[in-house]
Amino acid sequence: MAEEKNTPQPGLFEKGGKFGWLHSTVDAFETFLHVPATVTRKGAHIRDAVDLKRVMIIVVLALVPAALFGMWNVGYQTSLATGAEWSFMKMFFFGLLKVLPLYIVAYVVGLGIEFASAQIRDEEVNEGYLVSGMLIPLIVPVDVPLWMLAVAVAFAVLFGKEVFGGTGMNIWNPALLTRAFLFFSYPSKMSGSSVWVNVPGGESTVDGFTGATPLSYAFDGANGLSKLADKGYDLWSLIIGTVPGSVGETSVIAILLGAVVLIWTGVASWKIMCSSVLGGLFVGWLGQLGGITDVPAYYQLVLGGFAFGTVFMATDPVTSSQTETGKWIYGFLIGALAVTVRLFNPGYPEGMMLAILLMNTFAPLIDHYVVNGAINRRNKRVRTA
């Protein structure tokens, strides 16, 4: 023992130590608790106080209003469906108990894979999944079976992110990939109208209850507006969000609160948000003009996942366009495509998810042309000067 004391031993969790293979995990918890004592070695000797943890936590904070409202709305929709008279707190706690398992599954599965892959790659654990894990429960229906969610999260994190090298390297938004996986792998369970509102087993529903989302009424035929009105979904209920839908996507007000935080802190691009809204309005207006639907264009912004996708999903800095001009194009096409899908595909009206995933795919192409255009313009100007 005396000899061992004299030779320097690596710490228990350092490389070479007894549990050295766990060092990424230990580092992750350590740096979560402390800003590490690392000093600059080369390059600029001082650095800005902001780091990725701070950026990510801002996004998580921006999502809190939508999450809280979503929890309440889950309870509210159930009480509407069953005709039970519940108090505000009862609705909230009912929803909290329904949404909490989604969060636990999303974080345990997702972070588990993140930690394991960081360990395998011998890197520090990236904070990116803190945001993805916060997003995922908000964009799935409340009644999604937990095992499906677990499989979908595992798929999205592994094949959407880790195979590309982790956060910062991925092509598609991992949270949206989770949803896409759910919708395409388990269509029988995920579509239709039974998953959007939680009705406890054995309870009867009130007359006329269907559980379908306003979105599915609005684009079921050309007279969507009157169908919406029949069901009692006016513009205000859509803006406030007291309608069925994915957990966090219904309240435009809660989402706008998040948008203010994101735009003010500069974490998300206002250009993408603006141009996505413009794109949605433009195609929505064309659709109304062409007689495809009687739903006014501004309804497109408050229906379904449009607002949520525009604010929180399209603006993901990793998967969106990186040039400023590109952001305008990218955002506009997301809005335009989302509404196009709604207008021409009544069987599957939620176009936002597909629009964003598609534009994630094309964002590098947009950037390529924007950058090349700028280079060519400059070359010409210099030659003539």
Added chain:
Amino acid sequence: MSNTINLKKGLDIPVKGAAARTVRVKVVPDVVAVKPTDFKGLVPRLLVREGDKVLAGSPLFADKQNPDILFTSPVSGTVQEVVRGAKRKLLAVLVKADEKQEYVDFGAKDAASLDAEAVKTLLLNSGLWPSIIQRPYGVLAGTDVKPKAIFISAFNTAPLAADTDYVLADRTADIQAGVTALSKLTDGGIHLGLNADNYSSTPFHRVEGVIQHVFSGKHPAGNVGVQISHVSPIMKGDTVWTVSPVMIAAIGRLINTGKLDLSRKVAVTGPAAKEPAYVEAFPGMPAAAIAEAFGIGAKTRVISGDVLTGENIGANGYLGFYDNQVTLIEEGDKKELLGWANPIRSHLFSSSPCYFSWLTPGRKYDMDTNLHGGVRAFVETKCFEDVTPMEIFPIYLIKACLAGDIDKMEQFGIYEVLPEDLALCDYVDPSKNEIQYIISKGIDQMIKEMA
């Protein structure tokens, strides 16, 4: 100032410790270092041995590739030590200065009557040729090159930088002589970048025989590379030269007096500097000479140059050839409990509205060397564009350098930048990547593959 070029992008980092406009210490030459590492791409050939007597202006070493380029001693004295590092790399030549300084006489001349060849010979022999930096790549100027133009930025916007007007207040005649002489070396003229804020008060605006350009904006508006990119961007095949104001004054003094006199006012700055002010010094000055007066402690990082681009020389290091600033900051090797989650964290500055520094716009901060986070892949990249007032796409250039793709580097503007022009990207990146290092590696690769 007809056509002010207004640069909207950039960032002035509010770090504490600007130098007061007084000379607090007059450093007496003792041991002075000439460091080959100050010059990019130099492979030195030693010309002296330990114990040799040298005068101010005597050559110490030369460029192996181009033996005409000499590097000379700034003081007269005895070669005390030749410092070598790993693989016998020449790190420095230390000269112990005599009490009475003696100079090599290069002969006082009239700048206007010199021809290009005479200017060139004078600069090469005196050791002032290396004061010219050649772009692209920021290397020593080639002796057989006729540059497209020569650029001088008459102001410095780097954090706590020495005030050019104060430092060169009584050197107008030298500056004029230097400019006149250098103008013989190019057909494109001498382009002088002036600051809109002090256009009429700076001695530089009276310099004749130059093409003036006026800039306004935050750092890096004073970087000569940024100014070039707005006046006449460097394209493939172009060569331009740049000279710093301090070096042009030294060239002028050489012409006017015939002596190599590199003495300059050096700003000693930074939050760890006690009563920051100027010192009368010269390149190669040991940091130890100012340690007591400015309170260099065990935990102080001594930087030759500014806090973004300077070199960590340590308490036993020597001032760089081009530098007229020393920055002292504390090492930030302390953990901070839940720092990133603390909503206020008012002792730190951030250019990002994720913190609340914007509430206290005039405040100066006591900054240290902490990285403030862990290294990650690029996520937030718009911040690079916000601090780069050039027509390039920083993130694309950075990625091209990382990938080692020279065609892409060329397209994205590697010819236009030196690491210093993207120094602020280092500072603002929330992913804590070493942008200057990446760019510098990219430039090294360009030099190697395009040679």
